[in-house]
Amino acid sequence: MPIEIRTASTASEAAGLLAGDRQARLLSGGTLVMRDLNEGRLTDGLLVRLADPAYRQIALSGSRVEFGAGVTMATILKRRELACLHGAARAIGGPAVRNMATVGGNLFAETPYGDFTVALLALDAQVMVLQGFGAPRAVALEEFLAGRGRAPSGLVTAVQVTLPQNAADFRFRKVSRVRPKGIAVLSIAALLPTSGGRVTGARIAYGAMAPTPIRAKAVERALDGKALDAAAITAARAVAAEGTRPATDAVASEWYRREVLPVHLARLLSGQE
Ligand SMILES: Cc1cc2nc3c(=O)[nH]c(=O)nc-3n(C[C@H](O)[C@H](O)[C@H](O)COP(=O)(O)OP(=O)(O)OC[C@H]3O[C@@H](n4cnc5c(N)ncnc54)[C@H](O)[C@@H]3O)c2cc1C
Missing domain, CATH: 3.30.465.10 (Uridine Diphospho-n-acetylenolpyruvylglucosamine Reductase; domain 3)
Structure with missing residues (x-):
C-alpha cells in the first residue's frame, strides 16, 4: 500500500482517523515524519494532516x-x-x-x-x-x-x-558538541521559585539522560527549602545523576553524559552562561 495523506478539518476528525488505523501517524511539522519517508523507513500507511487553525x-x-x-x-x-x-x-x-x-x-x-x-x-x-x-x-x-x-x-x-511569575526563576541549558545547532549531549531545565530567599517547589528536568525527558527528583529534594548557595549547589551536584539512564549514541557515551551532567547542572544553578 502506498502512502496515503488525508487532511482533517477538525481535531475530532483527525483523532477518529488515527483511532481507526493503528499504523496511522499524524503529520505535524513533518521534520521527523518526512525524514523517515525520504530515508525509506516509512514506505506505506496513512498520514493525517490537521487543518484546524x-x-x-x-x-x-x-x-x-x-x-x-x-x-x-x-x-x-x-x-x-x-x-x-x-x-x-x-x-x-x-x-x-x-x-x-x-x-x-x-x-x-x-x-x-x-x-x-x-x-x-x-x-x-x-x-x-x-x-x-x-x-x-x-x-x-x-x-x-x-x-x-x-x-x-x-x-x-x-x-x-x-509561565513563572519571575522569568529569572526559569533556566534552560542545552549542551552540544556543535554550536549553535548540534544535537544534545544533554539538556537541563529548572524552575526555581523562591520564597523568603529559599527555593520552594523546585522542578528540574533532563533531556537525553533517559529514554524520555525525566525529572531529577533527587536534585529537587536537595534544593527545596534551601537558599540557592554554594552548599545547596554542591548537594544538588552530588545527586545529579540519580535516576538517570542515558544512552550511548553518536553524540556521546553513557559514561560521558553522566560525567558532565553535574558540571552543567552546577553551572545552570549558579547562573553561569
Ligand atoms: C536536521 C534536524 C535537526 C533537529 N534538531 C533537533 C533539536 O536540536 N532538538 C530537538 O528536540 N529536536 C530536533 N529535531 C527533531 C524535530 O525537528 C523536533 O523534535 C520537532 O519538534 C518535531 O516536531 P514535528 O512537528 O516536525 O514532528 P513530526 O515529524 O510531524 O512528527 C513526529 C512524530 O510525532 C507524532 N506527532 C506529531 N504531532 C503529534 C500530535 N499533535 N499528536 C499525535 N502525534 C503527533 C507524529 O505522528 C510522528 O510520529 C531535529 C530534526 C531534524 C530533521
Whole structure:
C-alpha cells in the first residue's frame, strides 16, 4: 500500500482517523515524519494532516498559556511574552527546522531530541489528548512521557503551561558538541521559585539522560527549602545523576553524559552562561 495523506478539518476528525488505523501517524511539522519517508523507513500507511487553525494557535491568559500542538518553534520565538521559553525553542535545530518543528511533535521526538519538552516538563505542562471522538483529556506531561510508545497515543491537540511569575526563576541549558545547532549531549531545565530567599517547589528536568525527558527528583529534594548557595549547589551536584539512564549514541557515551551532567547542572544553578 502506498502512502496515503488525508487532511482533517477538525481535531475530532483527525483523532477518529488515527483511532481507526493503528499504523496511522499524524503529520505535524513533518521534520521527523518526512525524514523517515525520504530515508525509506516509512514506505506505506496513512498520514493525517490537521487543518484546524486552532491547532497552530497560542492562547495566552495571564500567566497561563495554551499552545496548539501545531505551534512551531519559530512562532514561539516571535512572541515576547514567551521570552522565558525562547532558549528552549532556539535550541531546536537551525532556522529551517524551527520553521516546521512543532510543540506536539517534540513530545514524540526520540532521545536525544525533545529539548523543548524538557522545558515543558520543568514547567509541569499538561498535555491535551484526544482519543477517537469526545473531548480532549488533560494528562500531566510526566505521565504522558512515561506511557509514550506503549499504546496508541491519540491526537495531542494542545499543551498547557503556567509561565513563572519571575522569568529569572526559569533556566534552560542545552549542551552540544556543535554550536549553535548540534544535537544534545544533554539538556537541563529548572524552575526555581523562591520564597523568603529559599527555593520552594523546585522542578528540574533532563533531556537525553533517559529514554524520555525525566525529572531529577533527587536534585529537587536537595534544593527545596534551601537558599540557592554554594552548599545547596554542591548537594544538588552530588545527586545529579540519580535516576538517570542515558544512552550511548553518536553524540556521546553513557559514561560521558553522566560525567558532565553535574558540571552543567552546577553551572545552570549558579547562573553561569
Ligand atoms: C536536521 C534536524 C535537526 C533537529 N534538531 C533537533 C533539536 O536540536 N532538538 C530537538 O528536540 N529536536 C530536533 N529535531 C527533531 C524535530 O525537528 C523536533 O523534535 C520537532 O519538534 C518535531 O516536531 P514535528 O512537528 O516536525 O514532528 P513530526 O515529524 O510531524 O512528527 C513526529 C512524530 O510525532 C507524532 N506527532 C506529531 N504531532 C503529534 C500530535 N499533535 N499528536 C499525535 N502525534 C503527533 C507524529 O505522528 C510522528 O510520529 C531535529 C530534526 C531534524 C530533521
